[in-house]
Amino acid sequence: MKSMQPKPVVRQSIENRAADSLREFILSGRVRPGTRLTEIALADQIGVARATLRTGLHRLAGEGIVVQIPYTGWQVTELTETDVWELWTLRAGLESLAARLAAQSGDAPSRAAVARAYEALLAACAKERLKQVNACDFALHRSIVEAAGHARLAGQYRLVEQQVRLFIATSNTCVAEGMDDIVAQHRAVAEAVLSGDAEAAARQAWHHNESEGMRLVAWLRRKAGH
Amino acid sequence: MKSMQPKPVVRQSIENRAADSLREFILSGRVRPGTRLTEIALADQIGVARATLRTGLHRLAGEGIVVQIPYTGWQVTELTETDVWELWTLRAGLESLAARLAAQSGDAPSRAAVARAYEALLAACAKERLKQVNACDFALHRSIVEAAGHARLAGQYRLVEQQVRLFIATSNTCVAEGMDDIVAQHRAVAEAVLSGDAEAAARQAWHHNESEGMRLVAWLRRKAGH
DNA sequence: CGCCGGAATATTGTTGACAATCGCCAATGG
């Protein structure tokens, strides 16, 4: 009877809590790319010592979310057209590998998770709720990567995903071109993974991310040409 | 006239120097996997304050070289059979992508660097100096990744490479099965990259790393079976 | 002798104070 017991205390250092709080804040898009963040202000805002906050910031710098400017401050990462190309090609490469591994050796529970994530995406598209579609889109990608059963791959993918989130939250773009397009692109990947077709899964995962990345790069170019 | 000017002063924070010193120490193989490292001892050894050293350790933890045990100490990462599989599959995936990009769009200087690195590997194999062969092997791989012109890919590859180095430095194994094998495996990759054949480059880079990884996993299994 | 509980020890986690650096602005000199 779990409900008869008090909930276990979650142990997490203040340093890690600070990093998590900062990450959430920055990935929310509420602070613009290039914004200077100072340790004194942030430490005051989240209620920890400055040195504790530094640990968090160093961690986010390692994740590519902030950039350290020595003796000056920290900046929220700005993502250029080249950065977008890099993120989407890297995401394509990592996901392609994950889809291949998931198709080859994903176990029944992880396959079920992929199937559920795909169904959730379909349902969100049917309701045409863009925010929910976006969340389900990420969740499907993630479920495929988790289905690969490869911790390092999942860890590296998470770093890329965070930067993809940062870009989407701060760039005022809509990644997809329509609900039908979203469904079609993800169907090919999901079906290949679920049917165990490793080659097709790898190819479709690559293609989906690559084409999305090229679309975004083109969007950035048009935007820059105003 | 560069020689008419004093050499620029290299600015690097003590925190970063500490991280570099620690990384070099650990990757040298002079400390065994699983060894507990304490902040007090390390800080004393490298001559910085403990809090400064902590920053360095946190950085290495983010790179997967050490593991943080809260309130207890830090440990040099131990790499299991699963870890080896992960490292080599991930390295294969990243290098496959890099080789594809290098073959597609590597510029002339970076291609020349790949060619030089390959020639250096051939020369080292001809002399049968294993330590030099190993260094040239890493250098060739790196040159291909740099030729991709993709900073994030190169950054993520570096993290994998460090852990590969850690494994090799601490595992008492010889990765290759002979000079002829080394040459043959690397020739296929180098030639595909240099000839601009993206598909072949990707395929050969994957195959080389995958087969090497499988060999190591098999070696670990034999070793564990004693 | 083995187990358990409490205390001690050795460390890490957090904090605040001092040292170092950078950027900006004003003053000075050519």
Add this chain to the structure above:
DNA sequence: CCATTGGCGATTGTCAACAATATTCCGGCG
């Protein structure tokens, strides 16, 4: 007027001290 220099303020970088935690050790009891 423009370029250079110096000073100051705002921050970051580093350090040492205190707080918190986990492990080890020791003593007592069954």
